[in-house]
Amino acid sequence: MSLNRQDVVRAAVDVLDRYGLEDLTMRRLAGLLGVKAGALYWHVTNKQTLLALVSDEILQELDDASRLRPDADPTAVGSQPDTGLAEGVRRWAGQFRAALLRHRDGGEVVASTLPVGLGRVDPAAEVSAVLARYGFSSHQRRYGSRALVHFILGHVIEEQTRSQLHELGVVAQFDGRAEEEDFTDGLELLVTGLRGLSADGTADPSRVENAEI
Amino acid sequence: MSLNRQDVVRAAVDVLDRYGLEDLTMRRLAGLLGVKAGALYWHVTNKQTLLALVSDEILQELDDASRLRPDADPTAVGSQPDTGLAEGVRRWAGQFRAALLRHRDGGEVVASTLPVGLGRVDPAAEVSAVLARYGFSSHQRRYGSRALVHFILGHVIEEQTRSQLHELGVVAQFDGRAEEEDFTDGLELLVTGLRGLSADGTADPSRVENAEI
DNA sequence: ACCTGAACACCGTTCAAGT
């Protein structure tokens, strides 16, 4: 009969998908749950932590997806020695982006929660683990994962915002295909950079064992 | 005696620096100008376009700075053939980041305005011009400049947010030096990627003349 | 334990009316 935290978070994701972040208000959320706004504060401490929970919910789907099909990637080729690194990063990036795109304003929600560090799921930590497998130092993992996360979040936020402005008729053209292409090609710049670290021996794959993740 | 648009925008930047984006409200801004909130709507159509004007004000300082000292950069070395490209990108990126850091929440303000496209100054267009000088195709310039802008904005936003959370005592440690290092090294990943395009002939410096900027 | 009612201190925006 009575609500719990999970109900509130799931309803919040629902409001997000239907009305967007701007209209995700405590009052509207309460209304959808058949309750008064004040009641929500029994389940969550405030709106910011609710958004962090929503962010976790969005990112959780990334983990779930990668657990279901751990090696399914048609774009995998495999000839250079560093193709494992490159493919690992590409796969993670694609899944991260897909998880964000699955929900309206997903990029903005996750981005707003990231620096606060309230979320249980940290996307930067996830790529960090990938980089660790290829011998990257802790400093390299930190700035490398940050660069990747910032690029992806920034790209998705711009894509989602522009797509919504397009639906509102505010902005003329929006090409989803071009967005995906820009994303893939932009990502490749970072992949090249990371591969460079690996190639010049700055990151040493032979030291993988003693890498503290 | 009476206000004009410039007064309103400059006061808005002032409120931003002193109280942050969250407290940059029409009412507070009006109060600072000795006027009622409704009066502001004579000078700006709404808050969103006011933020776009604030964003322009912030980015304008980038242009001014580069015009004052066009070649002053102590980190410049100059030995490889592509060092011009790399240095050009590094210099622009450093100035862009510096302009954002000069104002509280500068990153967030510019980022929120960017996809709307209301701003007069487009940072992506500025690097695009740099890339054009080195023969990058229009597609390469687009995804390259987007990747750079997203990386820089994302990095600065996280840096500024964390720095403020630190001041509020919410988060324990904040190291400005480490932030700058992560920025420089992260940027280098993208620079390497761009240099790669230039090296493998995908971007052709000999075609610089007919590049439509 | 969970929720209501009602308030507090705000928002952005509009617009007749004043000067």
Added chain:
DNA sequence: ACCTGAACACCGTTCAAGT
């Protein structure tokens, strides 16, 4: 031309009081 007064339709958050 520029601004006030006053309203409209909202916000997030708190908290005594109810069940």
